[in-house]
Amino acid sequence: MKRIGVFTSGGDAPGMNACIRAVVRGAVYHGVEVYGIRRGFSGMIAGDVYKMESHSVSNIVQRGGTILKSARSKEFLTPEGRKKAFEQIQAHGIEGLVAIGGNGTFTGAMIFGNEYGIPTVGAPGTIDNDLYGTDYTIGFDTAVNTALDAIDRIRDTASSHDRIFFIEVMGRDSGYIAVQSGIAGGAELVMVPEVLTPLSEVVETLKQGWSRSKSSSIIVVAEGDEAGSAVEVAAKIKVQVDENADIRVTTLGHTQRGGSPSAYDRILASRLGLGAVEGLLNGQKNVMAGIINNDLVYTPFEDTIRLPKPISEDLLRMVKILSV
Numbered sequence: 618m619k620r621i622g623v624f625t626s627g628g629d630a631p632g633m634n635a636c637i638r639a640v641v642r643g644a645v646y647h648g649v650e651v652y653g654i655r656r657g658f659s660g661m662i663a664g665d666v667y668k669m670e671s672h673s674v675s676n677i678v679q680r681g682g683t684i685l686k687s688a689r690s691k692e693f694l695t696p697e698g699r700k701k702a703f704e705q706i707q708a709h710g711i712e713g714l715v716a717i718g719g720n721g722t723f724t725g726a727m728i729f730g731n732e733y734g735i736p737t738v739g740a741p742g743t744i745d746n747d748l749y750g751t752d753y754t755i756g757f758d759t760a761v762n763t764a765l766d767a768i769d770r771i772r773d774t775a776s777s778h779d780r781i782f783f784i785e786v787m788g789r790d791s792g793y794i795a796v797q798s799g800i801a802g803g804a805e806l807v808m809v810p811e812v813l814t815p816l817s818e819v820v821e822t823l824k825q826g827w828s829r830s831k832s833s834s835i836i837v838v839a840e841g842d843e844a845g846s847a848v849e850v851a852a853k854i855k856v857q858v859d860e861n862a863d864i865r866v867t868t869l870g871h872t873q874r875g876g877s878p879s880a881y882d883r884i885l886a887s888r889l890g891l892g893a894v895e896g897l898l899n900g901q902k903n904v905m906a907g908i909i910n911n912d913l914v915y916t917p918f919e920d921t922i923r924l925p926k927p928i929s930e931d932l933l934r935m936v937k938i939l940s941v
């Protein structure tokens with residue numbers, strides 16, 4: 618393999634740049650040409666491709682976002698779109714791909730690989746940490762710390778005013794950010810999409826807290842919780858606890874997607890980027906590079922997409938115990 622392509626796709630995540638850097642430098646080290654594809658599958662279809670050198674990735678290890686930009690492509694979901702993408706890949710002499718992204722990215726890469734035989738190795742880049750085949754995904758640690766910083770700040774004002782705060786963190790289908798930021802931030806309760814939290818339990822937790830002289834409370838809600846957004850949950854709880862309860866809601870939103878990656882994310886991204894390139898050069902295809910128990914492993918795309926990565930029931934239990 619003499620020429621590979623690299624792209625980022627789906628929601629961006631802090632550390633994607635460190636991963637691109639590792640892919641480019643790893644390829645250069647092994648004497649392989651590397652082409653950057655802008656805006657994921659959309660750029661592949663459009664032929665938005667350029668040759669990258671070692672210096673193309675200077676001074677990016679510390680930057681959030683992705684220098685290759687990212688997109689979610691509807692056209693790539695169609696056979697016509699994928700045909701155009703293949704024609705561009707062929708025209709540029711690209712023999713293998715490194716895809717940095719999440720579930721949607723790997724689904725696209727798997728279908729493309731099966732249709733056109735282009736070997737692809739993925740590196741898991743998503744703040745959601747919802748991919749089977751790796752303990753952690755690139756961007757998750759930074760996102761948790763961003764959420765935690767906000768929770769700490771909100772705790773100050775919640776305490777001053779004896780208020781209940783519902784803080785919404787990201788995670789459409791996944792409660793990982795909610796659980797970890799909630800534990801680290803000392804939340805009274807964490808609500809996640811994977812596990813049903815009856816509203817009666819929220820009410821009970823708040824009332825128990827008051828009976829033990831707690832004057833303020835923090836409840837972390839993952840955006841995909843079955844009870845709705847934090848705004849909706851707060852409105853439902855208000856009528857059940859006390860119409861006079863002083864309740865506020867903060868939605869952290871895309872603040873969690875940006876910012877300089879943590880040391881952990883930079884190191885993880887570097888390992889996974891290099892692991893993806895070396896995997897590709899060693900004949901791996903249609904797999905995702907991941908780190909499990911500190912070892913580099915390759916998991917078929919099919920499994921990363923299909924298999925769930927459950928939230929630890931132990932951690933959820935701990936939140937309840939520690940909030941007494």
Ligand code: F6P
Binds near residue numbers: 628788840
């Ligand atoms: O998958 C990452 C993620 O940040 C989710 O947590 C969130 O639900 C979604 O992306 C938001 O996507 P968008 O940036 O397209 O609004």
